[in-house]
Amino acid sequence: AKADGGRRVRVFEPEMEERQNQRRWLERELRLAIGTDQIALHYQPLFDLATNAVTSFEALARWHHPERGMISPGEFIPVAEATGLIDALGAYVLQKACADAMGWPGKQRVAVNISPIQFREGNIDRFVEEVLRTTRLPSQRLELEITESVILSQDQASFDMLTRLRRLGVRFSMDDFGTGYSSLSSLNTFRFDKIKLDQSFVRNLLEKDEAAAIVHVVAELGRSLKITTTAEGVETPEQLARLRASGFSEVQGYLLSRPIPAADVPDFINTQNAL
Ligand code: C2E
Numbered sequence: 001a002k003a004d005g006g007r008r009v010r011v012f013e014p015e016m017e018e019r020q021n022q023r024r025w026l027e028r029e030l031r032l033a034i035g036t037d038q039i040a041l042h043y044q045p046l047f048d049l050a051t052n053a054v055t056s057f058e059a060l061a062r063w064h065h066p067e068r069g070m071i072s073p074g075e076f077i078p079v080a081e082a083t084g085l086i087d088a089l090g091a092y093v094l095q096k097a098c099a100d101a102m103g104w105p106g107k108q109r110v111a112v113n114i115s116p117i118q119f120r121e122g123n124i125d126r127f128v129e130e131v132l133r134t135t136r137l138p139s140q141r142l143e144l145e146i147t148e149s150v151i152l153s154q155d156q157a158s159f160d161m162l163t164r165l166r167r168l169g170v171r172f173s174m175d176d177f178g179t180g181y182s183s184l185s186s187l188n189t190f191r192f193d194k195i196k197l198d199q200s201f202v203r204n205l206l207e208k209d210e211a212a213a214i215v216h217v218v219a220e221l222g223r224s225l226k227i228t229t230t231a232e233g234v235e236t237p238e239q240l241a242r243l244r245a246s247g248f249s250e251v252q253g254y255l256l257s258r259p260i261p262a263a264d265v266p267d268f269i270n271t272q273n274a275l
């Protein structure tokens with residue numbers, strides 16, 4: 001078995017080294033990119049199902065590397081989280097998103113994804129407060145999207161930070177609802193303003209009875225708890241019709257709009273208003 005293992009190591013070594021090099025390259029380049037125009041924000045609208053109005057825009061980070069082209073957040077966010085660069089990146093995104101929202105021709109909210117790692121440093125609450133003060137964005141217009149892992153960390157310091165943020169008037173959305181192990185327990189521990197059902201459920205909505213049942217239960221849960229329910233990743237009219245019938249509050253997805261560059265958001269809002 002030992003000889004076998006040895007052989008396996010030799011076979012996989014170059015691949016692992018390659019991956020290591022790739023990660024180191026990403027880290028080095030990302031360090032240089034943060035704070036420059038290589039990192040941009042796109043915004044994806046969330047639509048109220050009752051009124052069809054845009055309630056908010058989710059900020060999504062985009063990295064345009066001069067040589068490698070577009071690098072997706074699915075690739076660089078994990079690197080940023082593993083290297084501590086997420087604090088600088090997250091600060092940049094939050095500041096930029098709040099400043100952008102102040103320039104919109106409407107009072108839509110802006111939703112910002114916050115990594116659980118950003119709660120470790122211990123001053124995200126003070127930073128949010130400072131950004132709200134300097135950009136003059138009303139706190140109710142800021143939604144922080146967090147995942148259950150922030151709640152589950154069980155550490156008192158993170159929890160106190162969340163509580164202080166909530167006192168500022170900032171809203172909280174539970175992102176990727178249903179993908180973790182204890183989404184329900186997290187809802188029971190911290191009061192969220194919104195549940196964002198993970199797109200995997202929406203994708204299977206028409207093919208799988210299980211997904212359809214879960215969608216109904218989550219809509220009902222939102223009604224009982226009096227919190228907004230948003231379905232992500234809506235791509236077809238059939239999915240939209242089902243979500244509407246279930247009584248979801250909001251939808252987000254390519255069917256309604258892809259994420260749009262920051263510079264195009266004001267025109268998008270004006271066009272929506274004219275409809
Ligand atoms: P997420 O927060 O769950 O964001 C939703 C993702 O689904 C986005 O991918 C969005 O472009 C994509 N999406 C939206 N509608 C559809 C649809 O109809 N179909 C499909 N297939 N996908 C759709 P994106 O922009 O690639 O971001 C991926 C993830 O990276 C995000 O997942 C989020 O976890 C993370 N991320 C992005 N920007 C930031 C950021 O500024 N900070 C942090 N901490 N994480 C970020």
Ligand code: CA
Nearest residue numbers: 058113145175
């Ligand atoms: Ca999100």
Ligand code: CA
Nearest residue numbers: 175176196232
């Ligand atoms: Ca999500």
Ligand code: CA
Nearest residue numbers: 175176198199
């Ligand atoms: Ca996600």
